[in-house]
Amino acid sequence: MLNVPVLRWGKPYESLEVEEVLHFATGEPVCKISKANGGIIQRDLRKAHTAREKLREIPPEELLKMVAQAADYYENDTLDIGDGQQSPDVFVHQQSATTGLPELMCRKNMAKNSFVLRNMDRILDCLTRGLDLNILSRGFGSESRNVVVSYQAQTSILGAVLPSNSPGVHTLWLPAIPLQMGLVLKPGSQEIWTPYRMAAAFIKAGIPAEAISLYPGGHDCGSAIMSSAGRSMIFGSMKTIDQFKGNPNVQVHGPGFSKIVLGDDVVDDWEQYLDVMVESIFVNGGRGCINCSGIWASRHTKEIAEALAERLGPVEVKSPDDPGAELAAFSIKQQGIGTWKMLEQDLKAPGVTDMTSKYGERLVEKEHCAYLRPVIAHCESPECEIASKEFMFPFASVVQCPQDQLIKKMGYTLVCTALTKNQDLIRKLSDATHIDRFNIGPIPTSKLDWLQPHEGNIIDFLFRSRAYQVSEEVAMV
């Protein structure tokens, strides 16, 4: 069986505490992973500055080339992982086996990560608004308009406490290396695969191993990263979001409550937008924060819900290696059962109609895991509790809400797709500070433009713009 060690600044460390990562469907062990402990991380992170020092020895443009090369290795090569070797097919198979994601989705996520790596130069160019990366590397420099600018790195490393079973989030930490920041990751308990494969690809491409640490382990590892890294990101629930609210050192990624709103001017033509709605709800197993969990309109909501239920309700559970598999498993069976129990109560509330019940049982229990088939709920008003819920499977509530109350009632929205040509509504939605990413027109909520920032610009998170004055005398020296 594959043994995967802790990676301490590029050096493998075999822990005496080892955990078997199990196949979601059979319960069979897929690999054994070494577990770190918090103290090890705290001690290692005292040397975090060396990660940045090593990376700063390589010019940013070289690092960008290495990152692009790493994309090829990540996507196509057989790489050393722990005491074994991993081909791209084995990677997909292993990731699917422990996360419950269909293999096809694993491949799509792999392609997404590679795309981001290959296009990192353009992405950083957009995120920095065209800044020469050497200015970030050096800390200051002169812009083309001959003005001195300074961006001070706020950390030597980017820490990340990654989710247990969502392989879609890894693009967020990929820019760290070309920005000459070390990477300190706590891989998710069931999704160790991407961080390890990416680290192997980076190292093979020439990126210093001393810049990368991977610490699988328990909660103490997450806490140690969060408390010791100058900047870190964490993925979690609303509770996690509340816990780190206002902490400038932490970027929290939680539920997205992403929505599609139909303006009164287009809602009568709702059928034209059905494909956008279906894709937004359903793509990638409906698990992401960018998946749509709410369709809001002032009328025709029952028909919209009916049509969505007709499209999504019949979707069946298929084997993860079936090319037609579209649903991801809850690899922790009780989590699936618990989610359904909670949802069942919400669906019985006054003003709520379960539109998918006629398409058969939603909860599908297997020996070691559970699935939830898509659920579409209709809400007579935004006051229905289910109107503000999001789940880890294809779920959406179609909410009837007058247009003039929409912005006030919709709540936090990570991605909002506005289907309207009403300029007043567009302006109000653009101004709404509880909306993050904003799409105008039939753009699925799940379709990300990588040249745009996501939940805050990572450049602003890692660097601080500040005054930097250099006298002519010194400048000449």
Added chain:
Amino acid sequence: MSTTELDLQNEISKAKERLDQHTVETVQWHFHESTGCPFWLEKKSELKFDPLTDVKSYDDLKKFPHFEDEWLRGGPIERWIPKGHQGKPAYVFETGGTTGIPKSRMVINDFRTDYELFSETLPDEYFPKGSNWLMLGPSGPRRLRLAVEHLCQFRGGICFCIDLDPRWVVKLIKKGWMEHLEEYKKHCIDQAITVLTANHDVKCLFATPKLLDSLCLELEERGTSLAETGITGIFSGGTEFTPQWTRYCVEELFGGPPAESGIYMTPTYGNTLMGLACSKPVTAQENYKISYYAPQPRATTEVVSFEDYNELVGIGETGRVKLTTLTDEFFVPGFMERDEGEREAPFDKYPWDGVSGVRPFHELASATTVGVY
């Protein structure tokens, strides 16, 4: 069978005989009208057997229902004082109590006896007689605080203590006030470092694993180390004492095994009900495996089947930890601890069963807040 194996078998038999005899004497004491405590004398009427006549060996303790630690909540505390000890100065040690009524154990001298026996297991080279100690653990109505102080005094030293309220720590965790938790931990470590740097010649330390970790990290942060403070012997305890954590301590925090770093650490396992189980010396050769042995015949640890708590598992097999306390102050006929582990074989130093790999009982693990300080 070799001579050594025969010797071991003899020692195991003798230990078993001692345990049987001690069990009978202890039961006689606790259930005799003239010596027993009100709690057990009252409980006797609920039993379907007569402990005075029907308990003839350790195995006969299986006739008792399992001890429920809930019985220890609330008073009067005097109901636990055996008539045979009436009038003697008594202590009450508490466990839990963050919310509601804590569990209380009455003690007269047990903690002293337990820790004096434990003292014999400490190597003088690293725990020099006459040296001073620091107690880096919970204060308040805790057995541990007085026990460590007694251990130190018994070995001829003076014990320095810190203020640490574990109930407040649990409240901080439950409230999710993690910043406060971190500050409180720093407050405890600051107290410890103040003592260690005040020229008191402290050589020995009790510390919980979490606080030991924090102490070492903070000393490193200040450009020094545990060895530089003069500490040579550490006695530590807790269920989170894993082989990996021990290895990390030895290899990274201490700077090597005792012969290299000059620091010796002994893990222990215990609680207010049982006392203290000692560990077989922990070495890199054995992958830092930690095996605990109870101070038999005063207390026993058994590893029993998850399905039948009266059934021992085989050597090396996994089961739940069952504790029995058999002193003239306190009688606990089989308490199901919130831990599980593997049954360890007897060996020459401890010719009775031990337990290794102690960790929270899997069925309760998610509901238990372990190692809060």
